Amino acid sequence: MRQLRIDMGKCDAGRTCQHECEEACAIKVFKLDSPEHAALHIRELADGTGQAILCDQCGDCVVVCPADALRRNKMGAVVLDKELCVGCYTCIGFCEKGIFERNPEWLVPFKCISCGICVKACPHAALEIVDVPQPEYRII
């Protein structure tokens, strides 16, 4: 299963970069010019470190979706079928990492699909896509 990982030793949380990861994700994946609508977030913390909020494709949202709008694709990443989605946002509320998100302009929410566009955009090579075993189905 494809999973996005970050090395916080390399990521400087925007001190010398421009959050290129978030920008690339928002523009190229979601066609939106606003990095707050990216499917990953890197926050600068007061103590000089950063905090990354990433989707690890755990699949919890797949379990709770009442419309079966969330499925794993061939690479194991959880993807949303906009046609099936009923906009209930159960996925958002049940994502422990807080990275299933929505844009008030859209009815359907959005999430990371482990596509790797952000990986290419990062000037410090802090991000990578790794291949990990798909986790067990979790009953929530």
Next chain:
Amino acid sequence: MSSHTTETDYPKFQRCEVDFTQRTEYLDGLEAMKAAHKVLKEWTFKPSLPQQGYTNRTLYLNVGTLEVKEKAVTQQMKDMFIGGRGFGMWYLWNAITPKTKWNDPENEIIITPGPISGITQYPGSGKSLVVALSPETEIPIDSNVGGYFGPLLKFSGYDSLEIQGKAEQDLIVFIDGQKGLLRIEEAPAEPLDSHVLAEILTRMYAENDADRVNISVVSSGAAAEHSLIGMLNFSWFDKRRGCIRLKQAGRGGIGTIFRNKKIKALVIRGPEVKGDMNHPVDQETIAKTGIKLHQELRSNDPVQCLMRRNGTAHIIEIMDAYDLLPTHNFQYGSHPEVHKIASYVWDQRCTQRTTDGCWYGCSMACAKGADGVVLQTGPYKGHRVTVDGPEYENAAGLGSNCGVFDPEFLLELNFYCDTYGICTITYGTLCAFVMECYQRGILNKERTGGLEMTWGNALDDLAMMHQMAQGEGFGKIAGLGVKRMKALFIANGWGDAALINDIGMENKGLEYSQYMSKESLAQQGGYALTNKGPQHDEAWLIFMDMVNKQLPTFEDKAEALYYFPLWRTWFGLYGWCKLPWNDVAPSDNAKTAEPTKIPEHVQNYLDIVSAMTGKKITSEDMLRQSARVYNFQRIFNIRMGKGLRLHDHAPYRSQGPVTKEEYESRIERYEKELRDQVGVDPTTMSLEEKMAATRKYRIDRYEKLVDAVYTRRGWTLDGVPTQARIQELGLDIFPELVEIVKAHGG
């Protein structure tokens, strides 16, 4: 109190790894059934979506004359009745007269979602209310039900569906909200039982596999036809299981009316559901409020009620521990075998890999289902089925109240109630009554035609249910309900009339639901001072009253019996489910001024309604909206010749110990009461004297409670809303209401 059993006291149940996609198929012959349909009427309409929660029109259908028409929703209807139960009561009021009987053609079945029904973001927003003149109580009944029918009706273009008339041949009414087409079809071939019928019709009317989720079926079953306790099933298609699921509009015999009208099923095909179809003024607030509750459920449900795993069954062992689980026809409050039907059994027996909301977005997901149940009796013997439930009410009513503690039989009883179209709560209470009559010699094998109705005899219990479905034998008598059985047994001279009346757990003709009110005066009122009859959906006050001791005075109890019934009525006006209100609570709920009201959740509801309609409302507005419908319904009861103090009388089993054994089972409590409250010395009294003194004291207290509650509600001491009260509520714009209350001294 009983010795409480916990999960650790018993060996862990093996999680049964059943394949939840496998069950007996019923699709053979579908094409032939379809070919046998004869179209009696076709009617077209322009589908539309609600704006700010309302489509502003309703659909009227007469299955006798085949008349179909639209009615406009007036501003007055919205102002006075809001929607849901309010619209239902209003239409029923206009459809019938004081002389109407339940089986007259003019009686209606009204199905109305409310203005928020169909929201997908906030858990518990998909309910419909069903209103009709009840065969059991002969007054209006209302029932709150899940399933997709209501929201899909709304998204097809109608705020309510009103069904009047009586057909001669079995009919199916098909409403296609995608195409704007309504068809009334003669449908002679399909079987009646819901688990088969809804499955067949879902496939028959869906245009392709993906379309199945857009279909919902309302149906009943074989036993609804031969009893007064018929229920309606509302379906939805469960994608993960690949089958239909059912939710029940149970109480009061609406399924009986449905079959009496010769309706086999109502089928709706709605448009594909999206997240904003009610078109609220402020979608953003609804989205944010919904996400907040999803998050709360995710973090708090696992440490609070485990609703997502067990549904309402989570309280079975709790009720037992508090001596509140109705056992052997409400004689006792606990049983040593309760661990066999406790929530941890259902946790294992129900499938946990499914989503189980009865409408989209309900992350409380209490509509659990047990898969791979292989039936042991009846016409479906050997079939492998999915059973919806068991909910608490089913496990208590069909289980402990009848002494049945075998989980597989409990599932089977639950299954047959559902598919036969009868109410599990009603059946549980009436069967418990039959069993107690059997225990006390009021019934015997000869009188039951061979059924051995001993406590816990699940096989004969099921046999009685199968008879009910066949319309034969003692099952047919049982299907009349407790009130009519009492009259019959007394008329036959089968036992002491006073005893029969004391133990028959009905009020207004409706059977009690499954809580023990015996030691909670407030709950005795919560049951018997209801509009429709003793269902716990008006006020569940046992903990507040009996355990927390928060309601020490009559005035305190009266206040609770003023507030909670109005609050609970409000759910039915808008189309909400009660469970997400208080089966999960915010982490900081304890710090609020009135934790039992869950203030943050109350605010959520007010916020959503304000966001839907664009009109900001407060909790005072809420009480006023409910009070209008509540008092309207009370006056409606009076109009039908009921609704007075004498109809709020409660059976003594609900108030105190009827028998010596009951008295002795709680002797400490009763003697303490005699000493401390009554002021007599029990050591100088015989058992009979003590029981009589207890009875006198308790009935006297109940009457005092009734006085206090009526006063708080703005009613006369005969239970009639006063003119001042109806003026205050603005109900005096309906002159007939004024006349009725005047004529009754209000």
Next chain:
Amino acid sequence: MNTILVNGDPLEWKDGMTVRDVLTLKRFTFPMLVITVNDNIIDRKRYDTALIPNDASVKVVHLMSGG
């Protein structure tokens, strides 16, 4: 006198008595509780450790649920 009041009813007090002990003695197994000891709210996480002083007034408010 070694007594406390639990929802107004007397219960024998013992040295070292915790909120959990009271719940066990009263068989209060319901999960949705609001507990105060002398009007101070006790968080669920402290049930095992919060000590109850002699003479205390303990309120164990059960929220409603079910049905």
